[in-house]
Amino acid sequence: MIQQKGSFFLLETDGTTYCFRVTEQGFLQHLYYGKRLSLGADLAALVPQGGLWPGDSSGWRRGGPAICLEDTALEVSAPGLGDLREPFAVVRTAAGDTLTDFRFESAEILAEKPPLEGLPSSLGGDAQTLRVTLTERRAGLRLELCYTAFDSCDVITRSARLVNLGGQPVTVLRLMSNQVDFYGQDYIMTTFNGAWGREFEPTRTPCGPGGVTGGSRTGTSSSKANPFVMLHSQAASEVQGHCYGFHLLYSGSHYECACGNAYGKLRFLQGIQPEGFSWRLEAGESFTAPEAAMTWGWGFSAMSRNLHRFIRAHVLRGWWRDRPRPVLINSWESFYFKFNQEGLLRLARQGKELGAELFVLDDGWFGKRDADNCSLGDWTTVNAKKLPGGLRDLADRIRDLGLDFGLWVEPEMVSEDSDLFRAHPDWILGRMEQAIGRNQLILDMGRPEIQNHLIETLTQVFEEARPAYVKWDMNRILTDTWSAALPPDRQGEACHRYVLGLYRVLEELCARFPKILFECCAGGGNRTDLGMLCYMPQVWLSDNTDALCRCRMQYYASFGYPQCVWGAHVSASPNHQTLRTAPLESRFHVAAMGLLGYELDLGALSEEERAAIAAQIAFYKEHRQTLQYGQLFRLRDGTDGFWQMMASDGKNALVLLFQPENRANAPALRLTARGLRPEAVYRLTTRPCGFQTEESEDILSTGSVLMDWGVWLKQGFSGVGREPQTRMMGDSGSRLYLLEETSSDKNC
Numbered sequence: 146m147i148q149q150k151g152s153f154f155l156l157e158t159d160g161t162t163y164c165f166r167v168t169e170q171g172f173l174q175h176l177y178y179g180k181r182l183s184l185g186a187d188l189a190a191l192v193p194q195g196g197l198w199p200g201d202s203s204g205w206r207r208g209g210p211a212i213c214l215e216d217t218a219l220e221v222s223a224p225g226l227g228d229l230r231e232p233f234a235v236v237r238t239a240a241g242d243t244l245t246d247f248r249f250e251s252a253e254i255l256a257e258k259p260p261l262e263g264l265p266s267s268l269g270g271d272a273q274t275l276r277v278t279l280t281e282r283r284a285g286l287r288l289e290l291c292y293t294a295f296d297s298c299d300v301i302t303r304s305a306r307l308v309n310l311g312g313q314p315v316t317v318l319r320l321m322s323n324q325v326d327f328y329g330q331d332y333i334m335t336t337f338n339g340a341w342g343r344e345f346e347p348t349r350t351p352c353g354p355g356g357v358t359g360g361s362r363t364g365t366s367s368s369k370a371n372p373f374v375m376l377h378s379q380a381a382s383e384v385q386g387h388c389y390g391f392h393l394l395y396s397g398s399h400y401e402c403a404c405g406n407a408y409g410k411l412r413f414l415q416g417i418q419p420e421g422f423s424w425r426l427e428a429g430e431s432f433t434a435p436e437a438a439m440t441w442g443w444g445f446s447a448m449s450r451n452l453h454r455f456i457r458a459h460v461l462r463g464w465w466r467d468r469p470r471p472v473l474i475n476s477w478e479s480f481y482f483k484f485n486q487e488g489l490l491r492l493a494r495q496g497k498e499l500g501a502e503l504f505v506l507d508d509g510w511f512g513k514r515d516a517d518n519c520s521l522g523d524w525t526t527v528n529a530k531k532l533p534g535g536l537r538d539l540a541d542r543i544r545d546l547g548l549d550f551g552l553w554v555e556p557e558m559v560s561e562d563s564d565l566f567r568a569h570p571d572w573i574l575g576r577m578e579q580a581i582g583r584n585q586l587i588l589d590m591g592r593p594e595i596q597n598h599l600i601e602t603l604t605q606v607f608e609e610a611r612p613a614y615v616k617w618d619m620n621r622i623l624t625d626t627w628s629a630a631l632p633p634d635r636q637g638e639a640c641h642r643y644v645l646g647l648y649r650v651l652e653e654l655c656a657r658f659p660k661i662l663f664e665c666c667a668g669g670g671n672r673t674d675l676g677m678l679c680y681m682p683q684v685w686l687s688d689n690t691d692a693l694c695r696c697r698m699q700y701y702a703s704f705g706y707p708q709c710v711w712g713a714h715v716s717a718s719p720n721h722q723t724l725r726t727a728p729l730e731s732r733f734h735v736a737a738m739g740l741l742g743y744e745l746d747l748g749a750l751s752e753e754e755r756a757a758i759a760a761q762i763a764f765y766k767e768h769r770q771t772l773q774y775g776q777l778f779r780l781r782d783g784t785d786g787f788w789q790m791m792a793s794d795g796k797n798a799l800v801l802l803f804q805p806e807n808r809a810n811a812p813a814l815r816l817t818a819r820g821l822r823p824e825a826v827y828r829l830t831t832r833p834c835g836f837q838t839e840e841s842e843d844i845l846s847t848g849s850v851l852m853d854w855g856v857w858l859k860q861g862f863s864g865v866g867r868e869p870q871t872r873m874m875g876d877s878g879s880r881l882y883l884l885e886e887t888s889s890d891k892n893c
């Protein structure tokens with residue numbers, strides 16, 4: 146719900162309040178963001194009392210009570226007005242300076258959320274949008290800020306659009322998507338960093354005077370710095386503390402910063418990475434920044450729940466949004482590049498026998514691709530040596546087995562050794578002399594002729610093979626970001642134009658093939674972001690399939706993303722990325738906390754292992770709704786321990802216990818749960834599988850005991866002695882427990 150009350154703007158969601166006002170001089174002063182307040186009629190109590198400005202600062206007197214912008218919380222900021230923190234907008238005007246003075250012009254409340262030009266954005270539904278317009282008179286600029294309040298998710302989104310109304314071109318040097326000025330600096334900024342194979346490693350940095358900056362420079366949202374970040378109180382935990390979560394709906398280089406000033410304020414900014422960016426705006430043109438989303442929750446759990454709800458209801462869309470996602474078998478870690486039709490069909494047949502629903506043909510099916518050094522770009526030429534009957538023939542045979550067919554592509558890339566490159570050497574981004582990644586060059590996605598080529602080529606491939614699923618890969622970072630299509634003074638646009646071009650291709654392909662389930666992959670998790678999720682309802686979180694690493698990664702990813710967006714596969718042991726061995730059941734339990742797939746040579750397994758997989762898939766299908774779409778609780782702070790997926794009717798849940806390392810003589814374990822009905826009685830049992838007999842738990846307890854105290858699990862092996870009931874669980878060991886509401890209360 147959004148209201149304008151005089152010069153105040155009040156955005157209220159079910160659990161949060163966001164408030165700002167127009168000062169007498171026409172600046173937008175931020176007043177409050179956080180837990181919902183019961184505000185009386187007079188909002189003036191939220192306004193800090195001013196009048197003087199501190200020390201050597203400078204301010205504004207004309208037009209009302211004096212205001213010093215260095216010490217004022219603002220909705221937007223620009224250089225040259227006395228605010229010394231990092232700015233929201235920097236524009237080089239025709240006069241050559243970057244001094245801009247945006248003042249309030251008008252505001253309106255819209256019943257429908259306007260779409261963002263050329264960019265993906267959240268679906269507004271019945272959410273209201275506030276559009277505030279500011280003007281910069283000297284340079285002739287208009288800045289529009291949009292705020293949408295998603296009441297039941299407790300999420301507010303923001304976007305910004307700059308219009309050049311003057312007669313001269315200007316250059317946008319930065320236009321952020323979000324700015325939130327906090328009254329206080331006592332926060333931790335947690336970013337999720339990492340690299341290939343170790344996505345989502347959290348970094349906690351205390352804020353203070355000075356700046357904490359982060360973001361990516363890879364041209365992608367990047368595994369090195371995810372565009373989801375948090376600001377929270379120092380002692381925040383799952384259940385307490387102020388926790389703010391910020392997302393950017395963008396898939397290119399991005400920027401986050403939390404900079405404190407000398408007067409106890411802290412500015413959070415998020416938007417397109419300004420380093421290397423510039424955008425020339427001719428008279429009459431506009432530039433739109435990507436949408437940003439934010440939430441507040443008391444405790445990480447509440448914060449995540451808001452974001453999960455928002456992503457599921459307003460970011461994901463299309464045919465697959467709420468549908469059960471298929472259990473797949475993927476050829477990559479099964480065969481890498483070394484396969485033939487017979488081997489693929491054998492794998493598919495075995496997968497089908499075990500219960501898989503979708504067969505995914507990964508890299509290596511086109512051109513003469515037997516290694517990663519050729520053929521990217523030659524999508525319409527099937528590798529005849531491997532697939533003599535062509536793609537359609539293979540796809541039909543897979544479908545005849547009763548499986549859906551899925552296909553891997555990496556459309557944004559081109560190999561030097563490819564027909565596409567030989568025909569269009571000038572289509573690459575960057576010059577020929579450039580750093581090379583995975584032996585491949587990048588197509589200049591900003592160019593319409595390249596976008597059109599990809600749309601038509603992929604349409605041909607998809608019409609031929611009729612895949613039910615497409616894995617869209619992208620395996621290198623952008624380096625020499627120079628575009629042959631742009632004049633020298635527009636080279637700063639190349640990276641953003643690349644992303645806009647990618648979005649145009651995806652928009653068109655999703656419209657042409659609305660029932661294809663697209664999975665976003667970028668060398669694993671290089672593009673886990675809400676921009677891609679607007680087109681593709683799932684992402685390949687990481688190439689690292691080791692159960693221990695995945696458990697950590699999924700744990701941290703869950704702070705910002707729901708489990709229904711990440712693919713998670715059972716792969717071989719020892720693991721191909723870490724050489725670690727892990728029990729088959731643990732590999733399954735961790736993968737079951739996401740969209741389950743198998744990525745190993747099923748033919749190399751024993752009969753027992755195959756039988757175990759058949760049982761796993763059957764179990765997963767039985768509980769798929771809860772595992773994919775249930776409410777997720779992280780039951781302990783830290784990654785060793787318990788996760789819970791709760792069915793939407795609240796009547797049953799699955800709890801994962803994962804033990805990274807078995808410590809000798811470790812204390813007994815007590816399992817606590819969340820989200821249960823206190824007075825209801827639940828039965829806790831162990832998911833039956835090969836490794837335990839008498840160890841299996843069978844405990845009856847009330848929701849109150851389970852939540853407020855917990856139930857003791859059988860003793861784990863601790864180095865001495867062993868009884869039939871001892872839980873024998875080593876490194877990367879795990880158990881999956883079922884919690885089911887039962888009407889019986891005997892024994893409680």
Ligand code: DGJ
Pocket residue numbers: 477507508553618620666667668669685687688
């Ligand atoms: C990187 C992906 O992340 C892998 O899953 C696989 O598809 C390879 N590319 C294929 O080249």
